[in-house]
Amino acid sequence: MEDRELQRDAGIVRQLDQFLAGRLSRREALRRLGVLGVSLPMASALIAACASGSTTNNQPSTTKTKAIIGIIQEPTSLDPTADATASIATCLLNNVYEGLVRLDGGGRIVGNLARSWDVSADGATVTFHLAQGVKWHDGAAFSAQDVVYSWTRAKDAANKNPHADYWAPVQSVSAPDDHTIKVTLSAYSDNWLFHMGAGSACIVSQASAANNKTTPVGTGPFKFSTWNRGSSLQLIRNDAYWGKKPLLKDVEFRFIGDANAMNNSLTAGDIDAIGQVGGPEQLQAFASNQNFTVIKGAPSGKVMVSMNNKSAPLSDKRVRQALYAAIDRKAWIDGIQAGYGQPIGSHSAPNAGEPYYVDETSVNTFDVSRSKQLLAAAGKASGLTLRLAQISAFPYAVRGSDILNSQLKAVGVTLNITPMEFPRWLNTVFLPPQDYDLTIINHVEERDIGNYGNPKYYWGYDNPTVAGQLKQADAEPNEGKRKSLYGEVLKTLADEAVNAWVYAPNQLAVLKHNFHGYQVQGISPALFLGDAYFS
Amino acid sequence: MTVAIATRLVALVASLVVASILVFVVVNLLPGDVATVMLGTNATPENVAALRHSLGLDQPLWLRYLQWAGGMLHGDFGTSVLSHTPVGPLILQKLTVSGPLALLAAAIALAVSVPTGVVAGVRYRRLSGAVLSALSLGGIAIPAFWAGLLLATVFAVKLRLFPAGGFIDWTEDPVAAARSLVLPAVALGLVQAAVLTRFIRSAIIDVQREDFIRTARAKGLTRWQALQRHGFRNAAIPVVTILGIQITSLLVGAIVIENVFVLPGLGRLLFQSVGNRDLIVVQDLVMLLTAVVLAVNFLVDLSYRLLDPRIRTAS
Numbered sequence: 133m134e135d136r137e138l139q140r141d142a143g144i145v146r147q148l149d150q151f152l153a154g155r156l157s158r159r160e161a162l163r164r165l166g167v168l169g170v171s172l173p174m175a176s177a178l179i180a181a182c183a184s185g186s187t188t189n190n191q192p193s194t195t196k197t198k199a200i201i202g203i204i205q206e207p208t209s210l211d212p213t214a215d216a217t218a219s220i221a222t223c224l225l226n227n228v229y230e231g232l233v234r235l236d237g238g239g240r241i242v243g244n245l246a247r248s249w250d251v252s253a254d255g256a257t258v259t260f261h262l263a264q265g266v267k268w269h270d271g272a273a274f275s276a277q278d279v280v281y282s283w284t285r286a287k288d289a290a291n292k293n294p295h296a297d298y299w300a301p302v303q304s305v306s307a308p309d310d311h312t313i314k315v316t317l318s319a320y321s322d323n324w325l326f327h328m329g330a331g332s333a334c335i336v337s338q339a340s341a342a343n344n345k346t347t348p349v350g351t352g353p354f355k356f357s358t359w360n361r362g363s364s365l366q367l368i369r370n371d372a373y374w375g376k377k378p379l380l381k382d383v384e385f386r387f388i389g390d391a392n393a394m395n396n397s398l399t400a401g402d403i404d405a406i407g408q409v410g411g412p413e414q415l416q417a418f419a420s421n422q423n424f425t426v427i428k429g430a431p432s433g434k435v436m437v438s439m440n441n442k443s444a445p446l447s448d449k450r451v452r453q454a455l456y457a458a459i460d461r462k463a464w465i466d467g468i469q470a471g472y473g474q475p476i477g478s479h480s481a482p483n484a485g486e487p488y489y490v491d492e493t494s495v496n497t498f499d500v501s502r503s504k505q506l507l508a509a510a511g512k513a514s515g516l517t518l519r520l521a522q523i524s525a526f527p528y529a530v531r532g533s534d535i536l537n538s539q540l541k542a543v544g545v546t547l548n549i550t551p552m553e554f555p556r557w558l559n560t561v562f563l564p565p566q567d568y569d570l571t572i573i574n575h576v577e578e579r580d581i582g583n584y585g586n587p588k589y590y591w592g593y594d595n596p597t598v599a600g601q602l603k604q605a606d607a608e609p610n611e612g613k614r615k616s617l618y619g620e621v622l623k624t625l626a627d628e629a630v631n632a633w634v635y636a637p638n639q640l641a642v643l644k645h646n647f648h649g650y651q652v653q654g655i656s657p658a659l660f661l662g663d664a665y666f667s
Numbered sequence: 668m669t670v671a672i673a674t675r676l677v678a679l680v681a682s683l684v685v686a687s688i689l690v691f692v693v694v695n696l697l698p699g700d701v702a703t704v705m706l707g708t709n710a711t712p713e714n715v716a717a718l719r720h721s722l723g724l725d726q727p728l729w730l731r732y733l734q735w736a737g738g739m740l741h742g743d744f745g746t747s748v749l750s751h752t753p754v755g756p757l758i759l760q761k762l763t764v765s766g767p768l769a770l771l772a773a774a775i776a777l778a779v780s781v782p783t784g785v786v787a788g789v790r791y792r793r794l795s796g797a798v799l800s801a802l803s804l805g806g807i808a809i810p811a812f813w814a815g816l817l818l819a820t821v822f823a824v825k826l827r828l829f830p831a832g833g834f835i836d837w838t839e840d841p842v843a844a845a846r847s848l849v850l851p852a853v854a855l856g857l858v859q860a861a862v863l864t865r866f867i868r869s870a871i872i873d874v875q876r877e878d879f880i881r882t883a884r885a886k887g888l889t890r891w892q893a894l895q896r897h898g899f900r901n902a903a904i905p906v907v908t909i910l911g912i913q914i915t916s917l918l919v920g921a922i923v924i925e926n927v928f929v930l931p932g933l934g935r936l937l938f939q940s941v942g943n944r945d946l947i948v949v950q951d952l953v954m955l956l957t958a959v960v961l962a963v964n965f966l967v968d969l970s971y972r973l974l975d976p977r978i979r980t981a982s
Contacts, residue, residue, distance in 0.1 A: 206939065208704070208705075208749040208750060208943055208945075209749050209750045209751065210750075214705070215705045215749065216704075216705060216706055216707025216708070216709060216710075217704070217705075217707070289714065289717070292705075292706075292714070292717070292718050292721065294705065294706050294707055294709055294710075295709055296714075297709065345750060345751040346750065346751050346752055360760075360836065360931060361750070361752070361757060361760075361931065361936070362761065362931030362932070362935045362936055362939065363833065363834055363929070363930075363931035364833070386833055386929065387929070388832065388929045389926055389929075390926045390927060390929070392816055392927070393819070393831070393832050393926065393927055393928065393929050396819050396820065396823060396824050396831040396832065397831045397832050397833065397929070399824045399831070400819075400823045400824045400827060400830065400831035401827070402830055402831050402832060402833055525942065553699065553941075553942060554699075554704070554942065555697075555698070555699025555700065555701075555703060555704055555942070555943070555944045556697075556698040556699040557699075558699055558703040558704070558707075558708075558710070559698055559699040559700070559703055560698065562703075562708060562710070563703065563710060563712055563715060564712055575708075577708070577709075588711070
């Protein structure tokens with residue numbers, strides 16, 4: 133009796149295997165199972181279970197096509213060509229608006245509306261070949277004239293593009309035909325093409341540009357749907373998209389400023405991903421839970437203690453070096469980033485977006501006795517009091533101030549900490565009167581080393597040699613030569629301890645385990661969802 | 668009677684005018700402006716000045732005040748500099764979240780505090796009264812955001828009875844909208860209830876010591892009968908005063924709870940707008956709240972007349 137049952141079970145398994153291997157149709161499998169004495173409902177259930185089991189991993193789901201992404205900062209408007217707020221590009225760049233090029237997850241430049249481009253031998257002329265069959269979300273046809281309009285508009289200071297400086301090397305933009313753009317530069321510029329992947333360089337239509345702050349119109353894989361201020365931003369799939377059609381039908385960005393609320397929302401299933409992680413120390417709970425995936429992107433951004441090189445006593449190189457020698461980078465990375473960060477020693481982060489990166493952490497190492505010696509040499513052996521402008525809205529700056537305070541105390545330096553909001557920081561530290569000694573900030577913009585060539589920039593560094601090298605490096609078409617020029621600058625900055633660069637944080641995201649194809653933001657502020665899907 | 672009410676109305680309007688001047692001046696004294704926020708860390712003093720000019724921020728203060736105040740008289744609350752959305756409809760939309768939240772929280776606070784406050788007051792010498800009194804003290808010590816986090820952890824994350832955060836608009840799904848207000852309203856309501864319980868308790872204790880209650884008891888009424896006929900009305904006056912203050916503070920004071928539950932209410936809008944220096948939104952919001960406070964005070968004054976005939980006849 134038992135033997136016969138076992139035989140029957142083996143028979144059922146064999147038929148199911150055949151069905152799974154595709155050798156049996158569903159109908160035939162049902163018939164054969166019936167012969168083996170399995171009732172019809174039971175047989176259908178078995179086959180259905182097998183069918184779903186066979187398609188578990190990484191097959192796009194046709195049932196769940198809406199993704200809800202939690203992000204911390206709400207956009208201030210919906211036009212990245214009018215406002216520097218990073219979250220505008222986070223939600224809309226590459227999803228709704230497109231540029232001629234875009235940055236992939238690693239920071240490499242890839243084609244977008246431009247499918248390819250040629251650079252002339254002298255590097256001063258760049259010719260873009262545009263995609264065909266592109267339509268604006270309002271139905272109008274896209275043409276090279278739109279690129280001419282967008283970039284001419286961006287370059288003109290009257291239009292208040294927050295990055296009008298990106299077009300400084302551009303002499304002219306023209307459209308020889310509807311699918312070609314010719315840009316003439318005053319000289320080759322290595323950074324120019326990189327910056328054309330930024331939000332402020334996206335292509336807008338003359339017909340709709342004036343209303344983009346509230347109703348954005350682009351060419352991207354998603355169309356704008358609604359913006360509930362204070363709550364969420366909704367996008368829907370652009371079925372007329374010229375490129376690869378996205379798998380998601382609906383995308384919602386939900387604005388959740390509080391780290392606890394963000395974690396609760398993911399755990400309770402209200403959102404599918406934490407797109408921006410506010411408290412890395414809270415990731416442990418997700419990392420050990422198989423329902424979630426924690427993804428760690430490349431380190432990007434430069435968290436640093438900026439110093440006012442113009443005002444005494446920080447105008448003395450020995451004082452700056454002494455402060456830097458008092459900083460233990462590991463305490464910062466562990467205390468602020470729960471270990472998700474890489475120490476840096478000059479103004480560059482190790483990722484493909486800044487290909488000139490060199491590790492300079494050995495120049496200013498953590499050494500309390502050296503720090504004290506340097507202070508003594510500078511005549512500050514009896515102690516020193518400095519002011520720290522703290523941006524209270526940024527958690528890393530608040531925690532960084534505490535860590536810095538205790539590390540500097542060990543070498544006899546006292547900090548007077550003034551907490552302030554970001555707008556006040558911009559108006560007192562960043563812009564004149566630039567009245568500060570120290571401040572902690574993450575310089576998130578990639579390839580911003582050129583600021584060391586600007587003596588009016590807020591850290592007040594004035595070195596004509598460095599300024600010359602920076603200009604030369606940007607105009608150098610040869611990659612090897614360019615890298616060595618930037619290398620010299622990075623070395624000089626570290627030697628002079630212009631600022632104390634501490635670490636580059638890894639960009640992090642937490643996803644539901646069945647959410648795939650997600651590009652963690654960071655090097656580019658954009659959170660591109662054209663490849664994302666659920667299994 | 669009508670003269671008294673009319674005098675109060677005139678005072679109300681005068682207060683609004685004075686308040687609008689104060690609000691405008693104080694808000695515009697904030698360091699930093701929207702132009703620097705828009706240009707970010709790429710700004711130069713020259714392009715900040717140019718943007719300030721094109722936004723009209725370099726006009727004299729009095730002119731900007733007159734434009735703003737004049738607009739409000741015509742029902743035009745201005746346009747947000749950052750998002751280019753008109754502020755009036757924006758605030759109305761937020762009121763559909765904050766308004767029901769404040770009312771629901773106040774209802775919960777009343778439903779909990781009136782019975783507990785009365786019992787704690789009547790039985791203040793007994794164990795049950797002391798226990799209720801201690802519980803309400805504990806309730807005052809609990810910050811609303813902590814109660815919110817606790818409620819979210821238990822009822823949203825563990826039991827999944829309510830959403831952990833977010834808000835779906837009333838027009839889209841009224842049931843879901845109401846559900847997302849339950850936990851925040853309970854968090855706010857319980858903490859407010861604790862405060863209110865303390866006031867009701869002491870009002871009841873005080874009123875029991877009054878001569879008229881002793882007389883009523885001497886006539887043969889029981890303690891409850893005496894309180895019902897003569898006590899509650901007299902105890903209500905301080906309680907109504909506190910309730911008025913609480914409702915106004917709930918309208919925008921819910922900002923912390925709005926952050927915990929990611930509700931797009933007035934508090935969150937105010938917080939974000941201050942951070943972005945979108946001053947027209949800040950001015951309008953503060954003005955609205957001032958108006959609400961003054962209006963609620965006006966209503967509280969009127970309610971004294973209903974509650975206490977002595978005030979009615981005195982004027």
